[in-house]
Amino acid sequence: MTDDQWFREAVVYQIYPRSFQDTDGDGIGDVPGIIDRLDYLHTLGIDVLWLSPIYRSPQDDNGYDISDYEDVDPTFGSLADVDRLIEQAHAPGIRIVMDLVVNHTSDEHPWFVESRSSRDNPKRDWYWWRPARHGHEAGTPGAEPTNWQASFSGPAWELDETTGEYYLHLFSRKQPDLNWENPQVREAVYAMMRWWLDRGVDGFRMDVINMISKHVGPDGSLQDGRPIAGTVLGDGTPFYICGPRIHEFLQEMHREVFDGRSQKYLTVGEMPMVTVEEALLFTDPARHEVDMVFQFEHVDLDHGEHKWDRKPLDLRDLKASFGRWQEDLADIGWNSLYWNNHDQPRAVSRFGSDAPEHRVASAKLLGSVLHLHRGTPYVYQGEELGMTNVPFAGPQDFQDIESVNYYRTAIEAGADPEWVLHNLRLGSRDNARSPMQWDASANAGFTTGTPWARVNPNYPEINAEAAVADDASVFHHYRRLIELRRSEPAVAHGHFTMLAPEHRTLYAFMRTFEGTELLVLANFSADELAVTGDDVPRLDRWSGADLLLGNLADDPSSVVEPLRPWEARILRRTT
Numbered sequence: 001m002t003d004d005q006w007f008r009e010a011v012v013y014q015i016y017p018r019s020f021q022d023t024d025g026d027g028i029g030d031v032p033g034i035i036d037r038l039d040y041l042h043t044l045g046i047d048v049l050w051l052s053p054i055y056r057s058p059q060d061d062n063g064y065d066i067s068d069y070e071d072v073d074p075t076f077g078s079l080a081d082v083d084r085l086i087e088q089a090h091a092p093g094i095r096i097v098m099d100l101v102v103n104h105t106s107d108e109h110p111w112f113v114e115s116r117s118s119r120d121n122p123k124r125d126w127y128w129w130r131p132a133r134h135g136h137e138a139g140t141p142g143a144e145p146t147n148w149q150a151s152f153s154g155p156a157w158e159l160d161e162t163t164g165e166y167y168l169h170l171f172s173r174k175q176p177d178l179n180w181e182n183p184q185v186r187e188a189v190y191a192m193m194r195w196w197l198d199r200g201v202d203g204f205r206m207d208v209i210n211m212i213s214k215h216v217g218p219d220g221s222l223q224d225g226r227p228i229a230g231t232v233l234g235d236g237t238p239f240y241i242c243g244p245r246i247h248e249f250l251q252e253m254h255r256e257v258f259d260g261r262s263q264k265y266l267t268v269g270e271m272p273m274v275t276v277e278e279a280l281l282f283t284d285p286a287r288h289e290v291d292m293v294f295q296f297e298h299v300d301l302d303h304g305e306h307k308w309d310r311k312p313l314d315l316r317d318l319k320a321s322f323g324r325w326q327e328d329l330a331d332i333g334w335n336s337l338y339w340n341n342h343d344q345p346r347a348v349s350r351f352g353s354d355a356p357e358h359r360v361a362s363a364k365l366l367g368s369v370l371h372l373h374r375g376t377p378y379v380y381q382g383e384e385l386g387m388t389n390v391p392f393a394g395p396q397d398f399q400d401i402e403s404v405n406y407y408r409t410a411i412e413a414g415a416d417p418e419w420v421l422h423n424l425r426l427g428s429r430d431n432a433r434s435p436m437q438w439d440a441s442a443n444a445g446f447t448t449g450t451p452w453a454r455v456n457p458n459y460p461e462i463n464a465e466a467a468v469a470d471d472a473s474v475f476h477h478y479r480r481l482i483e484l485r486r487s488e489p490a491v492a493h494g495h496f497t498m499l500a501p502e503h504r505t506l507y508a509f510m511r512t513f514e515g516t517e518l519l520v521l522a523n524f525s526a527d528e529l530a531v532t533g534d535d536v537p538r539l540d541r542w543s544g545a546d547l548l549l550g551n552l553a554d555d556p557s558s559v560v561e562p563l564r565p566w567e568a569r570i571l572r573r574t575t
């Protein structure tokens, strides 16, 4: 491994600053709060911090709508605070990665304010402006230039009365899409990225970066997508996911921003709907695009027709998906590994069990399984405590724009409110955004004010102070997993082999590296599970193996005895 591949041995911790730690009593987390918790993060052992956006923003999508890329929103602190954070994180060797949101800006960004001011403004072409559909009057139903649905419900086009044209927004109407076809846009983005690198940050997590290239016809036209059942809208994704110039744009970005610098920065592309074949191109080091992609296949497996149509997860599908990504990126390219982030419900409630008797074991099991795959693991704040989904009482409890818009449009379309609420409880991003649970004091130690989002009522039991004090906690299990990555080369570098792909509750795989074999056995159920020679070939060879890390209080008498409910064992033998 060369130095510029350091990320292969690293663990990333994601902070959602709004919900991490408040220090000024306004009920919203801030950068000084992150600085205050660096010791905690250092104890956990992580290498990289990725911060969700802290830039100036009207907060329509909690900071993913940016109005000034080169300043910090006063809610979160100041540039001086960020400088302090970089310096204090770097001291023990923790790198800082910023969120880069450049598929769109806020509609309050000066670029867009100028762009919308007149049809002949020099920045008009920095965004996607189109007249009403041919033969339709602007502002009438169906007059949008294409039928695309926005990710946050409703049409992806908004009419701007000033000039009588529509602008494209793949997310909220306050997030207009930048036009990457325009070289001035690209140059402005690259200049901003260089400005952050010069300030000392160590890389970027690139928000929905595979949406920046749109399919444009020779005459500048965009096309309608396949109709979406039950709506008048269509699916535009084939026209903007991994579009025709995406690789060119990322290579250009690499040249303009990273080439010629002595440091090796981290670049992670968040890429909805990316295929493994595309990911191979994006992450082939020889192509100079990004180090890894953040893909969604495994977190979409419990969706039916769409995100709000939830179905139970079949473990065989999960293994098939992970297995294929492991295999296809084995020789070239690299995986990122995650269960959680600020857009996903809590993993222990979704893939494990948040029932009191199983929560700790299943949270640890999920950690063991994920961290032992090949790739760079991401820990989302609170995952290391086994934080759970929030018990939302009713629709009024949801704040996220995606959830609020979904509720409104589903009810308007005649859906049963109980069913909509059920889907929200399972799938809402608000589940991940409740405040970090630090201790058993008021508001879980997150704020002395009124928290912007309700603290999960289970905080007196589930909190960092209690977890750090308890050697058998989820926290210490994660700490051990991170340590294992450093002490055992097979974890970062071993070859991966999936076992028992058709088993409904056993997740089993092997890692092999220079005479070391690791076997991971995980029971994804509340029933005892006997592992047999059909599941793990030549199981007898493992009877004398070392138990590197288990997840239950008492070790099994033999490493191959039946797995207890939600038990996960990591075994090691030398060949």
Ligand code: GLC
Residues within 6 Å of the ligand: 061, 064, 065, 101, 171, 207, 208, 270, 342, 343
């Ligand atoms: C990404 C972010 C998500 C945001 C969206 C639009 O998916 O992770 O939180 O809403 O992009 O920026």
